[in-house]
Amino acid sequence: MGAFLDKPKTEKHTGHGSGNGLRFGLSSMQGWRVEMEDAHTAVLGIPHGLDNWSFFAVYDGHAGSRVANYCSKHLLEHITGSEDFWGIEKPGTALEPTVEGVKSGIRTGFLKIDEYMRNFSDLRNGMDRSGSTAVAVLLSPEHLYFINCGDSRAVLYRNSQVCFSTQDHKPCNPAKDAIQNAGGSVMIQRVNGSLAVSRALGDYDYKCVDGKGPTEQLVSPEPEVYEIPRCEEDEFVVLACDGIWDVMSNEELCEFVKSRLEIIDDLEKVCNSVVDTCLHKGSRDNMSVVIVCFPNAPKVSEEAVKKDAELDKYLESRVEEIIEKSGEEGIPDLVHVMRNLSVEIIPNLPPGGGLASKRSVIEAVYSRLNPHRDEEGSAGDLEDPW
Incomplete structure (x- = not known):
């Protein structure tokens, strides 16, 4: 096994x-x-x-x-x-x-x-x-x-x-x-x-x-x-x-x-x-x-690139908002941030991949805002809510 x-x-x-x-x-x-x-x-x-x-x-x-x-x-x-x-x-x-x-x-x-x-x-x-x-x-x-x-x-x-x-x-x-x-x-x-x-x-x-x-x-x-x-x-x-x-x-x-x-x-x-x-x-x-x-494979689309960039900016802003709202309680761990995002209706998430496919974007802004975080809730955590 x-x-x-x-x-x-x-x-x-x-x-x-x-x-x-x-x-x-x-x-x-x-x-x-x-x-x-x-x-x-x-x-x-x-x-x-x-x-x-x-x-x-x-x-x-x-x-x-x-x-x-x-x-x-x-x-x-x-x-x-x-x-x-x-x-x-x-x-x-x-x-x-x-x-x-x-x-x-x-x-x-x-x-x-x-x-x-x-x-x-x-x-x-x-x-x-x-x-x-x-x-x-x-x-x-x-x-x-x-x-x-x-x-x-x-x-x-x-x-x-x-x-x-x-x-x-x-x-x-x-x-x-x-x-x-x-x-x-x-x-x-x-x-x-x-x-x-x-x-x-x-x-x-x-x-x-x-x-x-x-x-x-x-x-x-x-x-x-x-x-x-x-x-x-x-x-x-x-x-x-x-x-x-x-x-x-x-x-x-x-x-x-x-x-x-x-x-x-x-x-x-x-x-x-x-x-x-x-x-x-x-x-x-x-x-x-x-x-x-094959030659007929999907090609890069300016519209798709733009939507993906807008999605990344939206997720970055939401992570910032979630952390700011925590106030005196201190910065929440990454799993808490993701659990919050997972219950939201977020437009233009990649089909099939969903929020999981944007984990690296979320982790990057979280790390920037919390550079001294421990490893709890790091990539691949088994406790992921999604």
């Missing part, structure tokens, strides 16, 4: 890039967890001649980071290195893989890397019991291939709405039937009362049932693959682990991303804003997000 720290680790691992008509940004934060077990992949231009293809993925490790880290470096090569991917014996000799070939190659790649990692001595002898989810998008010039194994999630924002989402693999029907057929059980919505996903890479303690194939074990490494033709209305794709989705719905996150893209064109900063907001919304897990923007 994971242990927690006394205070969240808020340092971020970030990145960004562009190519193949795409822009991407990424950000990850350890948060309240004792260890950072997430990993990611961002590749513009794929080996074997697929220079105009791209691949992005998020891996949410559990019981350790071994499997997530290995997959982040090698999953793509297991996919594109398979004969199934190309539909021929020698990878890279075909002009372009077919849709069915790509889908078959993705499945084969997952099964192969899962079997390959099983032979690592620390995983084989039980010294390391780690596993990982994997959610990814493979982009060709004509297609989007969404790939999911576990409860991380990918969404496609097209024509100003969420038009596609992967489905989380949880230990409930129909997965419950497969788990029971393998001799296991589902208790407290977990495999054998312990593991919260029905599909994952690694987790070999759940993949040792005699007489059952790799996809018939208590936990399956087989991904679901969805192929969607690309179109001009595509705006962006979001990949994220459940540390993000635990506190934001598909629509909330996409609307928040859209609103931030209208304020700033720095995707790395947009991703940082997502992670910070989810921390302030109460996420206690590791958090990782990758945003991939």
